Amino acid sequence: MTTTLTGRTVLVPDSASVTGGALAALVEAGARPLVVPLIEARPVPDRSRLDAALRAIRDGQYGWLAVTSAASVRMLSARAPIVFADEPDLVGLRGPIRASRTRVAAVGDATGRVLAALGIRCVLPERGSGPVALIGPMLCSADGSAVLVARGNLVGPSLPDALRGNGVTVDEVVTHITVRGEDPPARARASWVAGLVDAVLLTSPRAVRGMVDRLGPPLDGMVVGCIDQATADVATASGVHVDTISTEPTAPGLVEALRVTFEELG
Secondary structure (H helix, E strand, O other): OOOOOOOOEEEEEEOHHHHOOHHHHHHHOOOEEEEEEEEEEEEOOOOHHHHHHHHHHHOOOEEEEEEOOHHHHHHHHHHHHHHOOOOOOOOOOHHHHHHHOOEEEEOOHHHHHHHHHOOOOOEOOOOOOOHHHHHHHHHHOOOOOEEEEEEEOOOOOHHHHHHHHOOOOEEEEEEEEEEEOOOOOHHHHHHHHOOOOOEEEEOOHHHHHHHHHHOOOOOOOOEEEEOOHHHHHHHHHOOOOOOEEOOOOOHHHHHHHHHHHHHHHO
């Protein structure tokens, strides 16, 4: 199938986007993905607070667990079997959540898909809305219990601040840190500098920072697409022009937004 993305080179600077469906969507649209993992998510050096948070979930201290990324889900899931090694009834991350009947909210479809793969039901924001949209469902079932927000070190405070503004007690735990990936391959850097990249697919604020830090801002003529308004805000603040924002916060949705943009450009 020929589309307006056919034959176009699209930079994907975050490897998490690949698992989120961006790579498959780009290939299906006929594009040539240039995957350059400029940033990586790694476990926090000191896991004591993460361990304590998992035990608090098991003990029913939180009415809600709000998870801001697929990386956070993976970090919690990897740590749970270690924390509950002596409790065979608690299997993976699903065990303590089911034992305490903690409700789960996920920021973004990619996060929701990872939770679903673990057998964990969750509430998602409405299509095209940001994480603050999760406040409504949480408040509707509020019973005075606290909310635990699990996030990476670079995630902004919009969700916890909005919850606190509505009188909710919020604890936060950092599940992972974002670090620089390996140096971009010489060929990828040369393509970038020469303007041979047609578009950039930015799926998170950390992807924006990684791109600007490692490659520099996109050249004029490169189409820049952001998965949501939060990512677009970071891009704009970093001096990056934004051409399109996905109407739904998913990698396939962003690829579709890029396709429409190229169609409009003729």
